[in-house]
Amino acid sequence: MKATLITDGAMLEAIAPEWEALWRRGGGTTPFSSPAWLLPWWEVFRPGDLFTVAVRHDDRLVALAPLYREDGPWGRRLLPLGISVSDYSDVLIDPEHREAAGAALLALLHDHQPLWDLWSAEEAPPDAAVLTLLWGASWTATIEPHSACPxxxxxxxxxxxxxxxxxxxxxxxxxxxxxxxxxxxxxxxxxxxxxxxxxxxxxxxxxxxxxxxxxxxxxxxxxxxxxxxxxxxxxxxxxxxxxxxxxxxxxxxxxxxxxxxxxxxxxxxxxxxxxxxxxxxxxxxxxxxxxxxxxxxxxxxxFLRGQELYKYGWGAVDRWNQRLTMKDRA
Incomplete structure (x- = not known):
C-alpha cells in the first residue's frame, strides 16, 4: 500500500477516472462521494487547503479520503469535501482491501499530524466506511448523532x-x-x-x-x-x-x-x-x-436531511447520520 497526499486541485481532477472506478466497484454508497459531485464542489467553493489522501495497491486506487483543511476558530480541522451541500459524506475504500487500505490512510494522516489538529467526519451515514476504520492506540475518536435522514x-x-x-x-x-x-x-x-x-x-x-x-x-x-x-x-x-x-x-x-x-x-x-x-x-x-x-x-x-412532516407522510423512518471526530495523540 502506498498513500499520498493530494494538495492540488489539478491533481485531484487528474485522478477522476480512477476515483469513479473505485466509487463504482463498491467504495461509495451515495452520489455525494462521487467525483461528479465533489469535483464541481471544489472548483466552486475551495473553503480551505486541499488535504485529500489517496491510497494505491499495485498502482490501483483502493482508498480515497476527499478532505480539505480549514484553519478557523476550532483550529486546523480536516473536513469532507462537499460539506454543506452534501447530505452524506464518507471516505472510499475498496471492499477487497478495506483493512490494509484503511490502515495506510490513517498512517499517512498520522505522519502529517503536525499539519492538522482534528478530523471531523461530518454527516457519515450508518454504513459509512469511515465508521469502520480501525483506530490504533494513538487515536482518540468520538461519535455522536448528527442529522436525521428519513x-x-x-x-x-x-x-x-x-x-x-x-x-x-x-x-x-x-x-x-x-x-x-x-x-x-x-x-x-x-x-x-x-x-x-x-x-x-x-x-x-x-x-x-x-x-x-x-x-x-x-x-x-x-x-x-x-x-x-x-x-x-x-x-x-x-x-x-x-x-x-x-x-x-x-x-x-x-x-x-x-x-x-x-x-x-x-x-x-x-x-x-x-x-x-x-x-x-x-x-x-x-x-x-x-x-x-x-x-x-x-x-x-x-428523503435526506431534515425532519419535515411530509417525509413521514410517505412512510419514511428516521435513519441518523453520525459525526465522527478524531484526534491523533502523537
Missing part, C-alpha cells in the same frame, strides 16, 4: 406501493393524479443535451416558494447555483441524476432534483409554483420518483 423502504413491485405508503398519502397522490389528468400535462427529464432549462426552472420555482415565506432558500446563493450548473452535466454523464419538470397547460408547475444509484434513490430538492397548489405538483413529482425507483428495483428511497 428513509422509505420500497416494496418489490409498483403494485405493492399501497402497502408501503400510508393510505392518506396514497389518496392524496391519486387525487393529484386525477386533477392533473383533467389538464394537458407532462413530465420531462433532463438529458445530457437538454438540462439547462430544467435546472433554471428549478432555481426559479424554489426561489419563488421561499420568497413567499420571506426567506432566501438554499438556492439563492450564486455560488450554490454555480456549483449545480457544473455538477448537473457530470451527474447526467455518470447516470446518476433524475432532474424532472412538470408542465400543466404548457406552464411549468414543478421541478424535482434527485439521484438514482444502485438499490437507492435520493430526493435532493424541489420546487413548485404556488399557483398550482390545487394540483399538488410536488406530490406528483415525488410520487413519480418513488414509483420509478421501485420499478427499477431500488429497495430504499432516501
Amino acid at each position: 428513509v422509505l423502504m420500497l416494496p418489490r413491485t409498483v403494485a405493492d406501493l399501497p402497502a408501503a405508503i400510508p393510505a392518506r398519502t396514497m389518496r392524496k397522490w391519486r387525487m393529484a393524479q386525477n386533477r392533473v389528468g383533467r389538464r394537458a400535462w407532462r413530465i420531462e427529464r433532463a438529458e445530457p443535451a437538454h438540462w439547462r432549462p430544467l435546472l433554471d426552472d428549478l432555481f426559479a420555482l424554489h426561489q419563488q416558494r421561499w420568497i413567499s415565506r420571506n426567506q432566501p432558500g438554499v438556492l439563492a446563493d450564486a455560488d450554490v447555483r454555480r456549483f449545480h450548473q457544473r455538477a448537473v452535466p457530470r451527474l447526467l454523464e455518470a447516470g446518476l441524476l433524475r432532474l424532472s419538470r412538470l408542465s400543466i397547460d404548457d406552464r411549468v408547475a414543478g421541478a424535482y432534483y434527485g439521484f438514482d444509484q444502485g438499490l437507492r434513490s435520493f430526493a435532493y430538492i424541489g420546487g413548485f409554483d404556488p399557483a398550482f397548489a390545487f394540483e399538488s405538483p410536488g406530490t406528483i413529482l415525488l410520487g413519480a420518483a418513488i414509483e420509478a425507483a421501485t420499478h427499477r428495483g431500488a429497495s430504499e428511497f432516501h
